[in-house]
Amino acid sequence: HKTSDDSYDYLFKVVLIGDVGVGKSNLLSRFTRNEFSLETKPSVGVEFETRFIELEGKTIKVQVWDSAGSYRRTMQRRLHRLSLGVLLVYDVTKSGSFEAAKQWLKEFRENEEAAKSDMVIMLVGNKLDLMHLREVTAEEAQAFCEREGIFFIETSALDSTNVGEAFQQMLTRIYNTPA
Numbered sequence: 001h002k003t004s005d006d007s008y009d010y011l012f013k014v015v016l017i018g019d020v021g022v023g024k025s026n027l028l029s030r031f032t033r034n035e036f037s038l039e040t041k042p043s044v045g046v047e048f049e050t051r052f053i054e055l056e057g058k059t060i061k062v063q064v065w066d067s068a069g070s071y072r073r074t075m076q077r078r079l080h081r082l083s084l085g086v087l088l089v090y091d092v093t094k095s096g097s098f099e100a101a102k103q104w105l106k107e108f109r110e111n112e113e114a115a116k117s118d119m120v121i122m123l124v125g126n127k128l129d130l131m132h133l134r135e136v137t138a139e140e141a142q143a144f145c146e147r148e149g150i151f152f153i154e155t156s157a158l159d160s161t162n163v164g165e166a167f168q169q170m171l172t173r174i175y176n177t178p179a
């Protein structure tokens with residue numbers, strides 16, 4: 001990562017959270033490099049990648065963290081403190097991954113430190129291209145998000161649907177969160 005010659009107005013950190021296999025690392029690579037991979041590479045610990053974006057005339061350096069693997073719990077706890085936004089990812093073809101996302105939010109709300117933070121949380125239903133295998137409807141996910149007061153979007157890292165939009169909406173919301 002270059003440090004000396006990059007200039008930016010803001011640094012935003014966003015973390016991807018969700019069950020193994022929901023598509024976190026592919027959402028990350030689609031957003032930062034416009035790449036997709038059919039293989040699941042075993043993620044070790046936590047990795048991040050950086051991309052610069054322009055938002056309302058400002059240059060934003062975006063660090064996207066992919067939390068994965070066995071370090072999940074402890075690393076996620078640390079990341080929560082560093083992050084401004086959470087993309088809470090599930091797989092629209094796996095209701096279990098949706099339940100896991102709900103459980104994560106429940107635990108997040110029960111954590112005093114986390115609950116006080118003004119972190120922006122967006123639920124992301126990924127693998128929208130596998131419509132014929134869908135187990136979680138957009139309506140039920142949307143209703144859940146309305147009850148919980150979090151944002152919702154469906155994406156496909158495979159065909160790129162809404163991936164840029166998900167990040168753009170997240171970053172705009174972080175930008176508009178009062179300091």
Ligand code: GDP
Nearest residue numbers: 020021022023024025026037038127156157158
């Ligand atoms: P992670 O464990 O959450 O990081 O998931 P990965 O990004 O490694 O993806 C797990 C598997 O799902 C891989 O085989 C990917 O190719 C596949 N995958 C990821 N995103 C999509 C998507 O939007 N559509 C489809 N059809 N497959 C996807």
